[in-house]
Amino acid sequence: MSSFTENNSQLCCEHDRIMDILRSIPHFSELQVDSLKVMALVCNHMNYQPGANVFGAGDIDNKAYYIVEGTAEVIRATDQGEVVVGAFAQGAFIGALALLSDVKRLFFLRAKTPLKCLIIPRKKLSQTLGQSGNGFQVFLKSIAASIVAWEEVQLRSGTSIKSSPGGAGVSLL
Numbered sequence: 001m002s003s004f005t006e007n008n009s010q011l012c013c014e015h016d017r018i019m020d021i022l023r024s025i026p027h028f029s030e031l032q033v034d035s036l037k038v039m040a041l042v043c044n045h046m047n048y049q050p051g052a053n054v055f056g057a058g059d060i061d062n063k064a065y066y067i068v069e070g071t072a073e074v075i076r077a078t079d080q081g082e083v084v085v086g087a088f089a090q091g092a093f094i095g096a097l098a099l100l101s102d103v104k105r106l107f108f109l110r111a112k113t114p115l116k117c118l119i120i121p122r123k124k125l126s127q128t129l130g131q132s133g134n135g136f137q138v139f140l141k142s143i144a145a146s147i148v149a150w151e152e153v154q155l156r157s158g159t160s161i162k163s164s165p166g167g168a169g170v171s172l173l
Helices: 003-024 033-042 122-130 135-156
Strands: 044-048 053-055 063-069 071-078 081-089 108-111 115-121
Touching: 003 033, 033 115, 033 122, 044 053, 115 122, 122 135
Parallel strands: none
Antiparallel strands: 044 115, 053 108, 063 115, 071 081, 071 108
16 A cells, blocks of 8 residues: 555544544534534644643633543632632533634633643634534524523522623523
8 A cells, every 4th residue: 555545544534533523512513514524624633741731811712622532620820829620531622612702711721631632723613614504503503502501500500690690690691
């Protein structure tokens, strides 16, 4: 087998893996196959060593991240220092709101173990979904549904939402 054929086969397999990842993300699972194929071409992989920041608090970001391998900690900077407030592992999709608009990150996302992320850039996503008929509407519907689902979990757990806009919750934004 020639090196061209081997490389082409590897690229094809990698594209298929990225397509599978995108299909597994609820925000993209309803998109047409053609849109997913193009999205798979514009996604990038990035590796982070333990202790490296994927993004920092205060960063203005326009990308979403899918953790392919490893774990990452969510860290909040306080007057008393950094506090770990959460963690994400393989299969987590982080930052979907940044695919709608530039988002100021309120937390650090830091690799706890060697971390491999699939990065989805907003500009490329917007171009892809804009050319796919109802792709952007499907994506927006999914974002809205995930916000409402998150808020329902908060309400069931008794978490106070009094400090949210209007004192009634983020789903009323």
